[in-house]
Amino acid sequence: MPSTTTVPQKLTTVDQYKTFLDKYDTFLLDCDGVLWHGSHVLDGILDTVKFLRENGKQLVFVTNNSTLSRKNYVKKFEKLGIHASEKDIFSSSFATAVYLRNILNFPKDKRVFVIGESGIVDELKEVGIETCGASDTGVVMAHGDFGSIEQDPTIGAVVCGFDININYRKLAKAFTYLNNKEQNAHFILTNDDSTFPAPNGVFPGTGSLCQPLVAALKRQPMVMGKPNQPMLDCFFSNYHTDPARTCMVGDRLDTDIAFGANGNIATLMVLTGVSTEEEAVDPNQPIKPSYIIESFGEFAKVGQE
Ligand SMILES: C[C@H](OP(=O)(O)O)C(=O)O
Ligand SMILES: [Mg+2]
Numbered sequence: 001m002p003s004t005t006t007v008p009q010k011l012t013t014v015d016q017y018k019t020f021l022d023k024y025d026t027f028l029l030d031c032d033g034v035l036w037h038g039s040h041v042l043d044g045i046l047d048t049v050k051f052l053r054e055n056g057k058q059l060v061f062v063t064n065n066s067t068l069s070r071k072n073y074v075k076k077f078e079k080l081g082i083h084a085s086e087k088d089i090f091s092s093s094f095a096t097a098v099y100l101r102n103i104l105n106f107p108k109d110k111r112v113f114v115i116g117e118s119g120i121v122d123e124l125k126e127v128g129i130e131t132c133g134a135s136d137t138g139v140v141m142a143h144g145d146f147g148s149i150e151q152d153p154t155i156g157a158v159v160c161g162f163d164i165n166i167n168y169r170k171l172a173k174a175f176t177y178l179n180n181k182e183q184n185a186h187f188i189l190t191n192d193d194s195t196f197p198a199p200n201g202v203f204p205g206t207g208s209l210c211q212p213l214v215a216a217l218k219r220q221p222m223v224m225g226k227p228n229q230p231m232l233d234c235f236f237s238n239y240h241t242d243p244a245r246t247c248m249v250g251d252r253l254d255t256d257i258a259f260g261a262n263g264n265i266a267t268l269m270v271l272t273g274v275s276t277e278e279e280a281v282d283p284n285q286p287i288k289p290s291y292i293i294e295s296f297g298e299f300a301k302v303g304q305e
Helices: 014-022 045-054 070-079 092-103 118-126 143-148 168-178 211-217 229-236 253-262 277-281 296-303
Strands: 026-029 058-063 089-091 111-115 130-132 155-160 186-189 195-198 201-204 246-250 266-270 291-293
Touching (some): 045 058, 058 070, 058 229, 070 089, 070 118, 089 092, 089 229, 092 118, 092 155, 092 186, 092 229, 111 118, 111 168, 118 130, 168 211, 229 253, 253 277, 277 291
Parallel strands (some): 111 155, 266 291
Antiparallel strands (some): 195 201
């Protein structure tokens, strides 16, 4: 149940895998660091997904990666050999759109300035929210250009997600809108993952990219993704699974495992992403996984017996 167990159980044998799998009907699967690194599917994942589905398990994908919309995630999954439908994919860009529309009731006459990629733009468009800023990609500034950064009263929120082409101009515009106290624009992060795993290591993630704004504004943003309430609400308002037979599978203690703990479901931490086994068993670690396994692809061995 809640992932604050004192000692996580390390799964290492096929018998232990079987016993574990028999306990759960639904698996919430993190993507980066569990299923893949970028566009490189990890060993055993395709066979594991096939085996679990053949045995009636429900797989739902929950990713803090805001760079794609759910529609484009479906295409990514298909390209990588995994069938997935939009309703089974919860991305932080989707959670952001749901939050702006349903919780903030975002005004029709306002726009969102985006530091981020198409995932945010497309998901906000899906709920009828106009965006700007994404087109600033590649637009560099010269020291004489500060005059081109002007107030914009139509901006009701700044949303910051992973933006591989983040630049000073985007930060200067976002700062200008957020620093205008009368405008009172919302400051929203799709997720605050400090890093993300790529095939050749970890790199700065959204939580690191937005720090210039946090420092300049002396203001903390609202964060949508795991382990926070907007992503929890997004999943649990769409899926009514039995918490006792639902397990979150992730590679990060501070997002995935904390998300499972906040949702009062069991958690399985894999060692193919960011967090390490040493961190997970550290007595000072506040949130511990229920279980640990080398990789999610290990479960393919149950099907190969
Ligand atoms: C952003 C990305 O999200 P995930 O798919 O792991 O939630 C990551 O930080 O690894
Ligand atoms: Mg991950």
